[in-house]
Amino acid sequence: xxxxxxxxxxxxxxxxxxxxxxxxxxxxxxxxxxxxxxxxxxxxxxxxxxxxxxxxxxxxxxxxxxxxxxxxxxxxxxxxxxxxxxxxxxxxxxxxxxxxxxxxxxxxxxxxxxxxxxxxxxxxxxxxxxxxxxxxxxxxxxxxxxxxxxxxxxxxxxxxxxxxxxxxxxxxxxxxxxxxxxxxxxxxxxxxxx
Amino acid sequence: xxxxxxxxxxxxxxxxxxxxxxxxxxxxxxxxxxxxxxxxxxxxxxxxxxxxxxxxxxxxxxxxxxxxxxxxxxxxxxxxxxxxxxxxxxxxxxxxxxxxxxxxxxxxxxxxxxxxxxxxxxxxxxxxxxxxxxxxxxxxxxxxxxxxxxxxxxxxxxxxxxxxxxxxxxxxxxxxxxxxxxxxxxxxxxxxxxxxxxxxxxxxxxxxxxxxxxxxxxxxxxxxxxxxxxxxxxxxxxxxxxxxxxxxxxxxxxxxxxxxxxxxxxxxxxxxxxxxxxxxxxxxxxxxxxxxxxxxxxxxx
Numbered sequence: 367x368x369x370x371x372x373x374x375x376x377x378x379x380x381x382x383x384x385x386x387x388x389x390x391x392x393x394x395x396x397x398x399x400x401x402x403x404x405x406x407x408x409x410x411x412x413x414x415x416x417x418x419x420x421x422x423x424x425x426x427x428x429x430x431x432x433x434x435x436x437x438x439x440x441x442x443x444x445x446x447x448x449x450x451x452x453x454x455x456x457x458x459x460x461x462x463x464x465x466x467x468x469x470x471x472x473x474x475x476x477x478x479x480x481x482x483x484x485x486x487x488x489x490x491x492x493x494x495x496x497x498x499x500x501x502x503x504x505x506x507x508x509x510x511x512x513x514x515x516x517x518x519x520x521x522x523x524x525x526x527x528x529x530x531x532x533x534x535x536x537x538x539x540x541x542x543x544x545x546x547x548x549x550x551x552x553x554x555x556x557x558x559x560x
Numbered sequence: 561x562x563x564x565x566x567x568x569x570x571x572x573x574x575x576x577x578x579x580x581x582x583x584x585x586x587x588x589x590x591x592x593x594x595x596x597x598x599x600x601x602x603x604x605x606x607x608x609x610x611x612x613x614x615x616x617x618x619x620x621x622x623x624x625x626x627x628x629x630x631x632x633x634x635x636x637x638x639x640x641x642x643x644x645x646x647x648x649x650x651x652x653x654x655x656x657x658x659x660x661x662x663x664x665x666x667x668x669x670x671x672x673x674x675x676x677x678x679x680x681x682x683x684x685x686x687x688x689x690x691x692x693x694x695x696x697x698x699x700x701x702x703x704x705x706x707x708x709x710x711x712x713x714x715x716x717x718x719x720x721x722x723x724x725x726x727x728x729x730x731x732x733x734x735x736x737x738x739x740x741x742x743x744x745x746x747x748x749x750x751x752x753x754x755x756x757x758x759x760x761x762x763x764x765x766x767x768x769x770x771x772x773x774x775x776x777x778x779x780x781x782x783x784x785x786x787x788x789x790x791x792x793x794x795x796x797x798x799x800x801x802x803x804x805x806x807x808x809x810x811x812x813x814x815x816x817x818x819x820x821x822x823x824x825x826x827x828x829x830x831x832x833x834x835x836x837x838x839x840x841x842x843x844x845x846x847x848x849x850x851x852x853x854x855x856x857x858x859x860x861x
Contacts, residue, residue: 373568462579462671462683464572482575482671482685490676492595492715514684514712529572542715 373466373480376531381476382420383451384468387427387441387523389415394469394524395441396533397448403441404553405523406538407432410439417443420476433556436508436548437538439523440557451525453550454532456486456511467515467537467545469524481515483534486549493542511535511547574725575685579671581727583681585656586673588623589632589646589719591616596623598674598720600732602754605650609719611637612736614644622646624653627678636757640701640765641745642734644719645757656721659728661705661746664688669725670709672733672742674717686711686742696817697737700765702824704752707731707744766823766830767852770794774816775804777837781813782806793850800838803845807835823849 380396385403387395393409395417403417410429417427423445431440459465466480487509489495513526517540525533526547535547589599589609597613599622607622614620617634624630630648637644664670665688672684692706709722713735721729722744731744756763769792772783782804788794806813808822809832822832828851836845 376568460576460580461583461681462576462685464568464575464685482683484682484684485679487679490595490716492676494715512682514682514714529569543712544714 373464373478373529376527376529377466377468377478380451380468380525380527380531380533381478383449384420384476384524385446385448386418386470386475387415388418388424392470392473392520393522394520394537396525397446397450398440398557399450400447401442401444402430403427403443403446403448404536405439405441406536407434407437407439409523410441415441417441417446419446419448431556436552436556438536438548438553438556451533452531453554454528454530454534455551456483456534456549457551459483459486459528459534461485464529465513465515465526465534467517467521467524467526469517469521469537471518471520473520479516481513481545483528484512484514484544486511489541489544489546493544495541509549509552510538511549513545513547515545517545575669575671575683578723578725578727579673579681579683581657582671582721582723582729583673583675584625584654585729586625586675586681586721587653588675588677588716589613589620590622590629591620591634595716596676597716597718598676599646600656600719600721600729601648601653602656602750604655605647605652606635606754606758607632607646607648608732608750608754609644609646610732610734610736611639611642611644612734613718620646622648623675623678625675625681636761638701638753638757638763640699640763641697641703641749641753642699642701642736643732643745643750643753645754656729657727658747659724659730661707661730661744661748664691664707664724664730666690670711670730671723671725672709672711672713672717672720673723674714674720676716682714682717684711684714684717689741696820696824699737702749702821703745704748705746707746709742709744711742713742762854764828765852766827766849768792768794768823768847768849770799772805772816772819777804777806779806779812781815782837783813783816783819793847797845797847799836799845799847802838804837805834806837806842809833810835
């Protein structure tokens, strides 16, 4: 195919930083540093979890930070040696800009799904989120990266990236079909505190 | 920067440009509790959205692209094509740049736009899945073109536009016409309904005032008249209970839809020639199509 209109460069780079987190269930995560991993708090629920690296090793990770309200957990895995991601700024994206997710939807390893960015703000009323009493970590009133990208169980904790492969959010959940991710700037704030 | 990065980034920019251009004519319509729907500024002072999302005909407001919320007046609705029309002050925002849906082919990249709050327009991305000719919605309306895509019509996206990668608007997306598929009411149909709603406040439907049932005859199919109301086009033309219509304008009747096709569009006032079998003898009877009285259901065509 001659056109070069493909995400394979960016996707290959990002996939090299994505891991699977096994903690009873199965979720995704990515390398913030070569030994520090970001995932969802609802993926890494125990004190320890197994980190499956892109090159097929299973290494032990210890939860060193957790923010249930923002649904983020940090895992330290000294033996992992996985290349770190680069971060992007979701607030700089325009609606309609291409984004992609990497995760393990329904157990399919390192699957890429492509879509477009919608907004980074509170979830609109009527999306089935504010209706229920907000559970911890699921408040509709805090900003979420919202994207038209198909996610499935197994994407949680994985990255959503801009077209260059820079991570703009951490996939957290699907509400009325809409992908919600924790904005990367919030993540950086959490990491600077820990 | 490698070639592949720059060209995919260019596509991403182009899609965002298309959203920015088209969304200048897209509003949020507050005509139901809680979640608004989306509307398109179809022509100056005229906002089109889907019928199903307009639950109240008074106290309607729209949110403009600049975040300002202004009152809008209900003009009319057409359940058959799932469209509703509102009036806003002239010059409130840009008028939609309309494309020609006939140029869209399966595989073309398209966007669905929505405006749900003051936080800017939103987009869903996908491809045209299938196109085709005229069809009839289950709600009864005649739609000029079949235009289906794999776009997700999120809550509140109903009434929003289908946009091509150049930012032109090709129709209004409806989740209600063929759920769960995203179906677009194409530009031609929307413009026809807008003209009729502006003209009369409703879309006139053709009607002859008789109830019919399909039957088989020796020569093929037909429609048996099982009731004829007084002072209707059918009664005035001299049709009688028990007549079997076997052809319309010389074309033999294969299905009930043929009659619906004759009665749709701008049919009111037109003359149709029916071939009718009465007591075993075929004769021709001319009927002038009338306008279906308003506030009636599907019965009594």
